Amino acid sequence: MARYAMVIDTTKCVGCQDCVIACETENNVPEGYCRDWITTATSGKFPTVQLEIRSERCNHCSEPPCVTSCPTGASHIHDVGGVVLVNHDECIGCKACLASCPYDARFIHPDGYADKCTFCIHRVEKGEDPACVSVCPTHCMHFGDLDDPESEVSKLLKERKYHTNLPEAGTGPNIYYLI
Amino acid sequence: MNSLSRRKFLKITGATVGAAAVITGSGKALFKGADKVNKKIVKGIKKIPTYCDVCFWKCGAIAYVKDGKLWKIEGNPKDPLSKGRLCPRGTGGVSAHYDPERLNSPLIRKKERGEEKWVAVTWGEALDYIAKKMNKIKEKYGPESMALFSHGVGGTFLKHTIKAFGSRNITAPSFAQCRGPRETGFELTFGDVVGSPERTDIKNSKCLVLIGSHLGENMHNTQVQEFAEAVEKGTSIIVVDPRFSVAASKAKYYLPIKPGTDIALLLAWMNVIVKEKLYDIDYVNKYGFGFEQFAAEISQYTPEWAYPETGIEPELIRTTAREMALYKPATLVHPGRHTTWYGDDTQRSRAIALLNALMGSWGRKGGFYLPYNYSVPKYKYPPYPKPEHEPVDNPNHKYPFAEGELLSTGIREATITGKPYPIKGWMVYATNLTQSLPNREETIKAIQNLDLLVVVDIIPSEIAGWADVVLPEVTYLERYDELNTASFRQSFISLRQPVVDAPGDQKPNWWIAKQLAERLGLEKYYPWKDIEEYLDTRLKGAGLSLNELKKKGVVTGPKEPIYFDEGIEPEFYTPSGKIEFYSLQLAEAGFDPVPKYKRPEQPPPGYFRLLFGRAPVHTFSKTQSYPLLHHQMEENVLWVNTDVAKRFGLKNGEYIKLKNTDGVISNKIKVYATERIRTDCVFMVHGFGQTSKQLKSTYLRGASDSQLITRYNTDPIMGGTGMNVNFVTFEWEV
Ligand code: SF4
Ligand code: SF4
Ligand code: SF4
Numbered sequence: 001m002a003r004y005a006m007v008i009d010t011t012k013c014v015g016c017q018d019c020v021i022a023c024e025t026e027n028n029v030p031e032g033y034c035r036d037w038i039t040t041a042t043s044g045k046f047p048t049v050q051l052e053i054r055s056e057r058c059n060h061c062s063e064p065p066c067v068t069s070c071p072t073g074a075s076h077i078h079d080v081g082g083v084v085l086v087n088h089d090e091c092i093g094c095k096a097c098l099a100s101c102p103y104d105a106r107f108i109h110p111d112g113y114a115d116k117c118t119f120c121i122h123r124v125e126k127g128e129d130p131a132c133v134s135v136c137p138t139h140c141m142h143f144g145d146l147d148d149p150e151s152e153v154s155k156l157l158k159e160r161k162y163h164t165n166l167p168e169a170g171t172g173p174n175i176y177y178l179i
Numbered sequence: 180m181n182s183l184s185r186r187k188f189l190k191i192t193g194a195t196v197g198a199a200a201v202i203t204g205s206g207k208a209l210f211k212g213a214d215k216v217n218k219k220i221v222k223g224i225k226k227i228p229t230y231c232d233v234c235f236w237k238c239g240a241i242a243y244v245k246d247g248k249l250w251k252i253e254g255n256p257k258d259p260l261s262k263g264r265l266c267p268r269g270t271g272g273v274s275a276h277y278d279p280e281r282l283n284s285p286l287i288r289k290k291e292r293g294e295e296k297w298v299a300v301t302w303g304e305a306l307d308y309i310a311k312k313m314n315k316i317k318e319k320y321g322p323e324s325m326a327l328f329s330h331g332v333g334g335t336f337l338k339h340t341i342k343a344f345g346s347r348n349i350t351a352p353s354f355a356q357c358r359g360p361r362e363t364g365f366e367l368t369f370g371d372v373v374g375s376p377e378r379t380d381i382k383n384s385k386c387l388v389l390i391g392s393h394l395g396e397n398m399h400n401t402q403v404q405e406f407a408e409a410v411e412k413g414t415s416i417i418v419v420d421p422r423f424s425v426a427a428s429k430a431k432y433y434l435p436i437k438p439g440t441d442i443a444l445l446l447a448w449m450n451v452i453v454k455e456k457l458y459d460i461d462y463v464n465k466y467g468f469g470f471e472q473f474a475a476e477i478s479q480y481t482p483e484w485a486y487p488e489t490g491i492e493p494e495l496i497r498t499t500a501r502e503m504a505l506y507k508p509a510t511l512v513h514p515g516r517h518t519t520w521y522g523d524d525t526q527r528s529r530a531i532a533l534l535n536a537l538m539g540s541w542g543r544k545g546g547f548y549l550p551y552n553y554s555v556p557k558y559k560y561p562p563y564p565k566p567e568h569e570p571v572d573n574p575n576h577k578y579p580f581a582e583g584e585l586l587s588t589g590i591r592e593a594t595i596t597g598k599p600y601p602i603k604g605w606m607v608y609a610t611n612l613t614q615s616l617p618n619r620e621e622t623i624k625a626i627q628n629l630d631l632l633v634v635v636d637i638i639p640s641e642i643a644g645w646a647d648v649v650l651p652e653v654t655y656l657e658r659y660d661e662l663n664t665a666s667f668r669q670s671f672i673s674l675r676q677p678v679v680d681a682p683g684d685q686k687p688n689w690w691i692a693k694q695l696a697e698r699l700g701l702e703k704y705y706p707w708k709d710i711e712e713y714l715d716t717r718l719k720g721a722g723l724s725l726n727e728l729k730k731k732g733v734v735t736g737p738k739e740p741i742y743f744d745e746g747i748e749p750e751f752y753t754p755s756g757k758i759e760f761y762s763l764q765l766a767e768a769g770f771d772p773v774p775k776y777k778r779p780e781q782p783p784p785g786y787f788r789l790l791f792g793r794a795p796v797h798t799f800s801k802t803q804s805y806p807l808l809h810h811q812m813e814e815n816v817l818w819v820n821t822d823v824a825k826r827f828g829l830k831n832g833e834y835i836k837l838k839n840t841d842g843v844i845s846n847k848i849k850v851y852a853t854e855r856i857r858t859d860c861v862f863m864v865h866g867f868g869q870t871s872k873q874l875k876s877t878y879l880r881g882a883s884d885s886q887l888i889t890r891y892n893t894d895p896i897m898g899g900t901g902m903n904v905n906f907v908t909f910e911w912e913v
Pocket of ligand 1: 137
């Protein structure tokens with residue numbers, strides 16, 4: 001069993017939004033929506049300021065409330081890599097998952113189903129990286145299998161300090177931010 | 180001045196190690212003819228290599244066409260500039276093709292200039308009209324009265340037509356409104372320019388100093404990629420900026436300098452380095468000219484002297500000077516790119532060059548490498564007619580070191596005054612002049628003196644709104660262009676080729692230029708049938724072929740030495756043949772032979788210095804309507820320090836207007852109250868607040884810095900327009 005995760009180096013990210021735009025074209029995201037986005041957290045007082053820039057998306061949680069709250073089973077954990085996906089045909093657009101996701105990662109596609117980041121599973125299954133990872137001009141994003149101790153992501157988490165977003169929500173997020 | 184051709188590095192010819200083919204299928208049938216590429220819809224995915232044009236970096240790319248429709252674009256892994264990854268603008272560039280607001284057919288003005296009322300005409304009618312007007316101008320005033328403003332590689336053939344017509348008044352705002360002072364400052368010091376792409380060895384630098392240069396927000400791709408590499412490697416980064424830029428957040432030292440005082444800081448740094456003998460003594464002894472005079476001159480500029488000017492503590496000045504010296508010669512003091520700030524910009528750039536000279540970084544690993552370009556013979560044309568007059572932009576060499584490139588503002592001035600001779604026709608290609616030149620009113624005044632204003636553009640830009648004739652061009656995804664053989668670490672050659680059909684009656688620049696030339700009786704200057712023939716002829720001259728380039732997109736030359744330490748004989752094309760710490764050239768022309776600092780004018784009470792810069796998702800004012808980029812950033816915001824916002828009662832996210840000291844009031848702009856900027860300045864991203872009514876998606880979205888830049892200080896050395904000299908205050912009526 002693989003457990004897919006993303007490890008993003010915030011010390012290198014410049015917040016350029018290339019990851020966002022690449023996702024839009026790769027996945028034909030409808031105009032005005034996005035599956036990933038940039039959050040900039042500023043703290044301190046000028047000139048002693050700290051900045052953390054994060055490329056954010058669905059956390060492909062290990063305990064995903066969006067899946068448990070889904071009345072039809074459309075939201076599910078994929079059998080490859082633990083990726084959280086939505087089966088468009090089964091989705092009735094009831095928004096239960098939108099309400100339960102602490103990360104605001106989902107939206108209702110104009111065609112009526114809940115949509116979000118898929119970890120570009122269509123690429124990953126072909127052995128490619130997700131579009132955002134492969135476009136990033138700073139090479140700050142890494143994708144891989146946390147169950148494989150030799151994977152780049154596993155190694156990075158062993159060597160570097162990191163945090164996840166809203167760990168207190170208890171959903172087991174799988175996007176890690178190196179600091 | 181400013182001519183790269185004097186460089187003596189070994190130029191290579193066509194014999195090369197080729198990059199592997201990108202296309203595997205049989206794509207050949209697709210490219211018959213220059214205008215129609217996808218006549219037969221091919222099922223499945225085609226990958227077509229080309230190079231990007233969303234900015235002027237020219238990254239090698241691969242476009243994906245799915246079932247005959249443009250899908251996405253990625254970096255070409257074989258391309259040395261993109262290394263397989265485009266910047267966000269490049270990635271979003273596909274939407275240039277899909278932009279619903281694109282110009283669709285040629286237009287001729289039917290009401291007053293600027294009213295944006297036209298009639299759609301055929302290409303024949305439009306080109307006949309232009310040719311007739313141009314001939315009239317030639318008859319009455321001479322051919323030099325026709326000027327061309329052109330930015331980027333797409334202007335190659337229009338330049339050719341205008342030269343054949345008999346005019347050398349060809350200019351781009353990228354010199355006097357952007358990188359000109361840097362090129363002049365470096366040429367005066369090292370005898371060579373920095374060039375584009377910059378010859379900065381960022382990835383190998385051990386200490387990187389950025390002065391106002393906001394890499395990461397400014398997305399010139401290779402530089403940003405190398406910047407991230409440097410961050411990862413733990414390069415010591417020193418950022419000097421009134422704004423806490425993204426780069427500042429990656430820095431070991433952030434120096435929140437008072438705007439306009441960079442020269443004082445640079446002099447103090449050099450003072451410390453010379454006094455403490457921290458410079459590369461061997462290098463300076465060997466290659467330096469006039470070091471003694473220079474050292475004597477700067478001995479007065481102590482960190483204590485600089486402190487009240489710059490606001491940077493003397494200890495921090497000393498610490499950072501020593502930090503730089505620690506890593507020399509791999510200390511790169513970045514020369515910046517947009518350097519027209521205060522009007523003393525050549526001297527600031529010279530100070531930066533001199534600091535690099537002290538570090539011994541020119542020609543050294545981690546500093547400035549020596550670039551190569553791929554040698555491809557020029558197409559042989561008949562000689563251009565000899566112009567009767569000198570170019571109009573710089574009469575009597577008022578700006579003595581402005582040689583090599585023309586001053587756009589100089590041509591504008593001549594258009595207004597009619598001196599030294601009248602300019603009656605403008606052709607404008609890929610530069611939105613009302614946004615790219617300072618003082619919009621002056622530009623409009625000049626336009627009102629014209630007999631002919633032709634704008635070639637993709638979208639109904641602001642400048643197109645003032646045109647007599649608007650010619651719709653195809654995007655870079657729909658055309659061939661001149662080859663890219665820019666100088667870089669390794670020589671390379673890349674091809675732009677059409678990926679999809681244009682959606683309407685748009686035409687490529689080469690076709691427009693050729694058609695116009697033929698109507699002007701200049702057909703002998705266009706011996707080729709179409710651009711494919713032109714490109715193939717050039718490429719054959721280099722031992723390559725168009726077919727090969729169409730498949731590969733890019734071909735690289737061999738790796739060659741790029742540092743002095745690798746065996747390149749150091750050569751400096753200055754009068755002394757050395758690095759000029761003391762410039763006799765400048766002294767003779769009446770300028771300071773060693774840079775001096777002059778305190779800049781300060782904002783009146785209640786006013787703030789207006790600073791402007793870049794955002795990662797837009798290029799100047801040209802991309803705001805591209806849907807994918809538009810949605811990432813629809814308007815700009817006004818960066819104001821939180822304390823200032825509090826003091827003036829400005830709420831985050833509320834709309835306000837700005838008024839400058841000349842009473843010009845901006846369009847409304849959202850307040851972004853932040854700890855990331857000083858209290859004596861405000862900042863906005865350039866290119867917004869556009870006034871073209873035809874361009875609905877961007878019409879009056881955000882504010883225009885250009886509109887507020889009514890004042891500029893002209894650099895007496897090279898004629899650049901320092902634009903960070905305007906002060907604004909807040910207006911609440913929106
Ligand atoms: S593409 Fe990379 S550097 Fe740019 S915002 Fe996304 S993660 Fe950050
Ligand atoms: S981030 Fe939200 S949508 Fe994604 S798996 Fe977790 S709960 Fe579900
Ligand atoms: S830097 Fe970006 S916009 Fe410029 S050419 Fe490269 S990919 Fe295109």
